[in-house]
Amino acid sequence: MVAETVVHGGGLRDGALVRARGLAKRFGDFEAVRGIDLDVRPGEAFGFLGPNGAGKSSTMRMVSCVSPRTGGDLTVLGMDPHTQGPAIRARLGVVPQQDNLDNELTVRQNLHVYGRYFGLSKAHVRAKAVELLEFAQLVDRADDEVEPLSGGMKRRLTIARSLINDPQLLLLDEPTTGLDPQARHLLWDRLFRLRQQGVTLIITTHYMDEAEQLCDRLVVMDGGKIVAEGSPGELIARYCSREVLELRFTTDKPDAAAIDGLADRVEVLPDRLLLYTADGEASLAAAHQRGLAPASSLVRRGTLEDVFLRLTGRTLVD
Amino acid sequence: MSTATKSTAHAPAPLTAVWLVVEGLWAWYRRNWRSSAVSSVLEPVLFLLALGFGFGSQIQPSAATGGLDYVAYLAPALVVASAVQTSAFEATYPVLAAFKWKRTFIGIASTPVAPAQIAYGQLLWIALRVAVSSTAFLVIATVLGAVTSVGVVGSLLVAVLTAMAFAAPVVAYSATLETEGQQFTAIFRFVVVPMTVFAGTFFPVDQLPVWVRPLVWVTPMWHGTELSRAAAFGTGELLAVLGHLLFLGALVVLGARFAVRTFTRRLEV
Ligand SMILES: Nc1ncnc2c1ncn2[C@@H]1O[C@H](COP(=O)(O)OP(=O)(O)OP(=O)(O)O)[C@@H](O)[C@H]1O
Numbered sequence: 001m002v003a004e005t006v007v008h009g010g011g012l013r014d015g016a017l018v019r020a021r022g023l024a025k026r027f028g029d030f031e032a033v034r035g036i037d038l039d040v041r042p043g044e045a046f047g048f049l050g051p052n053g054a055g056k057s058s059t060m061r062m063v064s065c066v067s068p069r070t071g072g073d074l075t076v077l078g079m080d081p082h083t084q085g086p087a088i089r090a091r092l093g094v095v096p097q098q099d100n101l102d103n104e105l106t107v108r109q110n111l112h113v114y115g116r117y118f119g120l121s122k123a124h125v126r127a128k129a130v131e132l133l134e135f136a137q138l139v140d141r142a143d144d145e146v147e148p149l150s151g152g153m154k155r156r157l158t159i160a161r162s163l164i165n166d167p168q169l170l171l172l173d174e175p176t177t178g179l180d181p182q183a184r185h186l187l188w189d190r191l192f193r194l195r196q197q198g199v200t201l202i203i204t205t206h207y208m209d210e211a212e213q214l215c216d217r218l219v220v221m222d223g224g225k226i227v228a229e230g231s232p233g234e235l236i237a238r239y240c241s242r243e244v245l246e247l248r249f250t251t252d253k254p255d256a257a258a259i260d261g262l263a264d265r266v267e268v269l270p271d272r273l274l275l276y277t278a279d280g281e282a283s284l285a286a287a288h289q290r291g292l293a294p295a296s297s298l299v300r301r302g303t304l305e306d307v308f309l310r311l312t313g314r315t316l317v318d
Numbered sequence: 319m320s321t322a323t324k325s326t327a328h329a330p331a332p333l334t335a336v337w338l339v340v341e342g343l344w345a346w347y348r349r350n351w352r353s354s355a356v357s358s359v360l361e362p363v364l365f366l367l368a369l370g371f372g373f374g375s376q377i378q379p380s381a382a383t384g385g386l387d388y389v390a391y392l393a394p395a396l397v398v399a400s401a402v403q404t405s406a407f408e409a410t411y412p413v414l415a416a417f418k419w420k421r422t423f424i425g426i427a428s429t430p431v432a433p434a435q436i437a438y439g440q441l442l443w444i445a446l447r448v449a450v451s452s453t454a455f456l457v458i459a460t461v462l463g464a465v466t467s468v469g470v471v472g473s474l475l476v477a478v479l480t481a482m483a484f485a486a487p488v489v490a491y492s493a494t495l496e497t498e499g500q501q502f503t504a505i506f507r508f509v510v511v512p513m514t515v516f517a518g519t520f521f522p523v524d525q526l527p528v529w530v531r532p533l534v535w536v537t538p539m540w541h542g543t544e545l546s547r548a549a550a551f552g553t554g555e556l557l558a559v560l561g562h563l564l565f566l567g568a569l570v571v572l573g574a575r576f577a578v579r580t581f582t583r584r585l586e587v
């Protein structure tokens with residue numbers, strides 16, 4: 001018998017930091033989140049993938065206890081956001097999709113002012129700010145106004161700010177959107193360190209590599225519903241093939257009959273064909289044998305991106 | 319991340335939370351106070367000099383001025399008018415900015431501080447801001463010799479009350495706006511300015527046509543001006559004073575409740 005774990009003193013049933021059942025969000029007549037179930041466990045990094053408008057941010061805002069749910073059940077850190085919103089928010093870190101830093105204050109002042117809302121003393125907030133400036137590599141800019149900072153620096157500051165209260169659960173809504181690769185890698189590194197310290201992460205992202213890097217478990221949302229759930233590896237195994245053969249044609253693409261049977265499944269994109277197959281090289285050889293002459297071909301591993309494409313019928317870039 | 323003291327994060331007590339919002343607004347103001355302080359103190363001083371001393375030198379003390387020099391008649395009303403103007407500004411652009419452009423209130427909403435506490439904090443901030451600039455004005459007016467008695471301390475309190483009676487509903491309204499169409503300009507042009515000109519600041523309301531007077535009676539500024547003069551000159555009648563206080567108090571309470579509602583609606587979507 002394994003005893004139920006109670007984490008951080010909260011009244012957590014079955015150890016889930018976030019537990020949703022039939023969670024729904026309605027804006028007027030429009031239902032943005034249509035009854036989803038979630039269990040986020042302590043210490044894990046949990047991801048949301050989904051096309052624009054899938055309901056990721058709406059869900060995040062409900063979990064961060066700023067947006068009241070309109071249906072279903074939700075507990076966060078073992079408490080109900082309806083009745084214990086402030087107590088829950090005291091232990092959350094929130095990185096919203098859109099930054100809301102005070103651009104006219106300095107980097108350091110942003111941390112000071114924000115920290116105070118968590119009931120922290122001035123001395124504590126000052127000490128914590130020094131530590132977070134280091135963590136976010138913003139020491140050089142600490143006493144500059146926020147306004148002229150680069151997008152990546154602002155994002156790092158937002159993340160630093162979200163940590164001012166040593167949150168137990170950190171919610172990051174598209175933390176790296178719009179950042180250059182170097183800034184993204186720096187953020188990943190920081191998030192990885194937080195995970196090692198036992199902070200539970202919930203992340204939404206449009207980047208499959210980010211999801212694969214950071215998330216132990218993820219859900220794919222589409223149209224307000226969860227359409228798949230699992231670890232990145234599980235999802236690839238379940239919804240994709242081991243390998244994918246990409247064929248590009250400069251002239252007309254071959255008709256359906258010509259490619260029939262070459263692979264388990266074929267996806268026709270505007271610029272190329274994707275053939276889902278266990279053995280890409282074998283499929284390519286078979287295609288050549290049938291007289292197909294693609295301008296170029298590529299055999300690669302199945303990825304989350306393929307899963308996403310299959311589940312939502314959309315590519316990520318739009 | 320391990321060196322700093324252990325976190326003691328918690329939801330602050332309600333009054334503390336309100337005060338923290340004031341602290342946040344002050345953090346911004348401390349860096350940017352110069353221009354607005356100048357306009358909210360210097361402007362009424364200029365009015366006092368030009369109209370009170372300059373233009374007032376042409377006016378004989380009469381029943382209309384309570385037998386006082388015009389400048390002494392003007393000063394207690396000018397502090398009210400100026401307080402309302404300052405509060406009107408603070409209740410409009412900065413509030414919309416905090417929801418829409420700077421989004422700082424959106425940020426606070428993710429902390430343990432609740433929307434109602436943000437609303438009360440914003441109102442308390444405006445009250446303090448107005449209290450400080452009104453005090454500065456009255457000190458200058460005293461030095462210039464425009465103040466007749468210590469009753470002016472009462473005028474200071476009245477100025478803050480009147481400013482809040484006007485600002486509270488306006489703060490509530492500003493929290494409902496998505497963009498600055500012409501709404502704020504309209505508030506200044508069609509409410510604040512006419513109120514300042516006609517609601518008893520510069521001349522008694524009984525000089526106005528009969529049909530205009532009821533319009534004046536529903537303005538907070540008229541009630542404030544009456545109260546402020548009553549305090550400064552010790553001429554108040556109990557019933558009238560109670561009536562003015564009740565009117566202004568009711569506006570503050572209703573405005574604040576309305577602001578709590580609009581802040582909550584705006585932030586809890
Ligand atoms: N306050 C609101 N009022 C009305 N509709 C809203 C509101 N917020 C979100 N929506 C709608 O709800 C749907 C889901 O929005 P949401 O922001 O949750 O999507 P998302 O998955 O985060 O998308 P993105 O990837 O673009 O950030 C969208 O159709 C959006 O227009």
Ligand SMILES: [Mg+2]
Nearest residue numbers: 056057058097
């Ligand atoms: Mg979103």
